[in-house]
Amino acid sequence: MQPSKQLKPAAHGFRAAARRDPAWVRWLLTSLAVAVVGVLIVIPVTHVFYQALKPGWATYWNNLTADADTRHAIMLTLIVAPSAVVANVLFGVVAAWAIARFRFPGRTLLVSLIDLPFAVSPVVAGLMLLLIFGMQGVLGPWLREHNIQIVFALPGLILATMFVTMPFVVRELLPVMEAIGDEEEVAAVSLGANAWQMFWRVTLPNIKWGLLYGVILCNARAMGEFGAVYVVSGRIERQTYTMPLRVEKLFQDYDNPASFAVASVLTFLALVTLLVKVVLERKTQGELAEVAALRQPGEQV
Amino acid sequence: MSIRIDGVTKQFGNFRALDNVSLNVPQGSLLALLGPSGSGKTTLLRIIAGLETADSGNVFYDEQDVTSRSARDRNVGFVFQHYALFRHMNVFENVAFGLRVRKTPKAEVNRRVEELIGLVRLSGMERRLPSQLSGGQRQRVALARALAIRPQVLLLDEPFGALDAKVRQELRQWLRRLHDEIGMTTVFVTHDQEEAFEVADEVVVMNKGRIEQLGSPREVFEHPANPFVMDFLGHVNVFSGRVQNGKAHWGGVEVAYPDYPHGESRDAAVYVRPHELDIERLEVEGSIRIEVKRVNPAGAVAKVYGVSVDFGSDVHVELTADRYAELDLREGEVVYVAPRRVRVFLPEYSI
Numbered sequence: 001m002q003p004s005k006q007l008k009p010a011a012h013g014f015r016a017a018a019r020r021d022p023a024w025v026r027w028l029l030t031s032l033a034v035a036v037v038g039v040l041i042v043i044p045v046t047h048v049f050y051q052a053l054k055p056g057w058a059t060y061w062n063n064l065t066a067d068a069d070t071r072h073a074i075m076l077t078l079i080v081a082p083s084a085v086v087a088n089v090l091f092g093v094v095a096a097w098a099i100a101r102f103r104f105p106g107r108t109l110l111v112s113l114i115d116l117p118f119a120v121s122p123v124v125a126g127l128m129l130l131l132i133f134g135m136q137g138v139l140g141p142w143l144r145e146h147n148i149q150i151v152f153a154l155p156g157l158i159l160a161t162m163f164v165t166m167p168f169v170v171r172e173l174l175p176v177m178e179a180i181g182d183e184e185e186v187a188a189v190s191l192g193a194n195a196w197q198m199f200w201r202v203t204l205p206n207i208k209w210g211l212l213y214g215v216i217l218c219n220a221r222a223m224g225e226f227g228a229v230y231v232v233s234g235r236i237e238r239q240t241y242t243m244p245l246r247v248e249k250l251f252q253d254y255d256n257p258a259s260f261a262v263a264s265v266l267t268f269l270a271l272v273t274l275l276v277k278v279v280l281e282r283k284t285q286g287e288l289a290e291v292a293a294l295r296q297p298g299e300q301v
Numbered sequence: 302m303s304i305r306i307d308g309v310t311k312q313f314g315n316f317r318a319l320d321n322v323s324l325n326v327p328q329g330s331l332l333a334l335l336g337p338s339g340s341g342k343t344t345l346l347r348i349i350a351g352l353e354t355a356d357s358g359n360v361f362y363d364e365q366d367v368t369s370r371s372a373r374d375r376n377v378g379f380v381f382q383h384y385a386l387f388r389h390m391n392v393f394e395n396v397a398f399g400l401r402v403r404k405t406p407k408a409e410v411n412r413r414v415e416e417l418i419g420l421v422r423l424s425g426m427e428r429r430l431p432s433q434l435s436g437g438q439r440q441r442v443a444l445a446r447a448l449a450i451r452p453q454v455l456l457l458d459e460p461f462g463a464l465d466a467k468v469r470q471e472l473r474q475w476l477r478r479l480h481d482e483i484g485m486t487t488v489f490v491t492h493d494q495e496e497a498f499e500v501a502d503e504v505v506v507m508n509k510g511r512i513e514q515l516g517s518p519r520e521v522f523e524h525p526a527n528p529f530v531m532d533f534l535g536h537v538n539v540f541s542g543r544v545q546n547g548k549a550h551w552g553g554v555e556v557a558y559p560d561y562p563h564g565e566s567r568d569a570a571v572y573v574r575p576h577e578l579d580i581e582r583l584e585v586e587g588s589i590r591i592e593v594k595r596v597n598p599a600g601a602v603a604k605v606y607g608v609s610v611d612f613g614s615d616v617h618v619e620l621t622a623d624r625y626a627e628l629d630l631r632e633g634e635v636v637y638v639a640p641r642r643v644r645v646f647l648p649e650y651s652i
Binding site: 183184186187188189190191192193194197201202205206290291293 | 372385399450
């Protein structure tokens with residue numbers, strides 16, 4: 001049409017080429033994607049709320065609050081998940097710092113090991129904890145002697161959750177810390193800051209959005225964890241039943257409305273997480289873009 | 302405060318960044334560490350600041366050994382190459398940082414920060430974030446931040462490297478004036494000889510982890526100690542010649558070279574700066590013939606690129622605009638080039 005079109009950069013030409021695909025191809029691919037997302041995600045998620053609310057809001061509320069077992073499960077999850085998150089934030093910041101700032105033997109191995117919980121089945125993770133801390137486990141006799149209960153109790157639940165959610169914070173922080181570099185930290189030290197002042201005044205403000213993003217993901221996974229917790233819980237009513245375990249229990253007992261009510265709370269939480277995630281993702285991206293912009297003028301080779 | 306560096310060596314893996322370097326920086330001087338990249342100049346600056354530790358050797362501040370003292374306790378003002386401003390802090394907080402971590406009383410912080418922001422001419426910009434400043438402004442914030450802690454030494458790593466030519470020129474002169482006002486011992490790193498010559502009292506030319514020459518800008522430019530310094534400080538024509546009986550020969554040119562009185566003839570390198578060559582239409586004594594390949598009359602000097610008719614080597618001549626107009630050179634023309642001044646180096650000094 002206009003001669004200027006030919007001067008447009010390559011990306012434009014590429015998109016124009018994509019637009020030339022036959023209409024039926026575009027339609028087919030789009031509908032396929034929409035259908036898969038619809039069947040696997042949208043319908044099940046809405047169905048959870050539909051099933052939970054079908055008997056009415058009053059019954060829904062009753063299902064959530066009247067049963068002492070359910071109340072205990074909610075309470076327990078509200079203890080286990082934040083504990084695991086706090087532990088993983090501490091570990092995550094320390095590990096990301098060490099990996100991003102120092103070169104030490106075994107560094108690559110450490111990076112790979114951090115991802116292990118993503119690869120290992122949660123059930124196996126639970127079993128590993130049983131084999132270490134259980135009565136017949138490696139540390140079993142010692143723990144019994146000192147009257148410390150880990151598996152089939154709160155510490156076991158927290159440990160199992162920690163294991164499964166460990167990678168989230170580190171994985172989010174590492175790229176942020178590496179992109180930001182240590183220049184500002186070195187500047188802080190040269191201006192007389194000690195390690196503590198440097199961390200609180202310089203490092204933390206720089207990584208705060210990435211850290212929060214990791215926390216949100218970690219928390220969502222922690223609250224929803226089933227497999228590992230199931231194995232170490234020993235399924236003791238009003239002691240080791242977290243929300244996901246309670247959902248399964250109610251479902252097994254044919255109490256569908258109650259099961260879906262608890263499930264809807266978890267699902268709601270997931271949706272909130274998704275929303276916060278989108279916002280934070282933008283913030284982190286903005287942060288990284290700013291780093292690049294500040295270094296940009298005449299970066300020397 | 303004076304600085305003394307005594308036999309400092311630093312190795313990064315297989316790379317020797319500094320090789321037994323010793324240097325004295327007298328109180329109140331403004332010294333430039335000049336060299337190509339990889340010459341060790343930045344490493345030396347960071348060792349002075351305590352941001353890097355030397356493998357061996359010592360650093361003294363006023364005869365006090367600070368080798369094992371951390372950067373935090375050395376109280377030096379360091380300006381980083383990319384400024385390393387705290388992104389989430391505004392100009393005021395950036396400058397105040399060093400005072401805040403020292404738990405300075407609020408009133409004192411406010412007074413000192415305002416004074417420094419005035420000094421670097423950024424009054425009214427206290428609430429801006431680094432991302433809202435131009436390169437030159439960021440540079441001045443970095444400088445104010447470094448000065449806030451009342452350092453006894455100011456160290457700058459490529460302070461003007463990331464700025465455009467005009468701002469760079471302004472900041473250079475400003476840094477020079479600032480130094481003359483406050484008289485603080487200052488060391489800066491640069492790879493730009495013009496910058497080093499314009500700002501510094503003393504220039505240290507570095508190469509491959511060693512100091513090649515130390516002296517005033519005039520000394521190192523007029524009397525380069527070796528071919529590297531000669532070559533690094535501006536353009537140079539290199540010709541191969543011979544030395545014998547206290548004389549050096551190159552083409553038809555003969556110059557005195559009393560450093561080599563022996564009768565045995567030896568190869569030598571003859572260095573001539575482009576501005577120390579004259580072009581003549583008629584043959585003069587001690588000249589060589591060149592064919593003019595290209596002329597570039599833009600700028601304060603006219604640059605003439607030619608090829609020697611007899612040796613085939615490239616010859617680069619710089620003429621004043623007046624002389625260029627007078628000659629009215631044509632490309633392809635054969636003219637005579639005569640050096641006003643040459644420097645001869647024997648090969649054992651060569652790089």
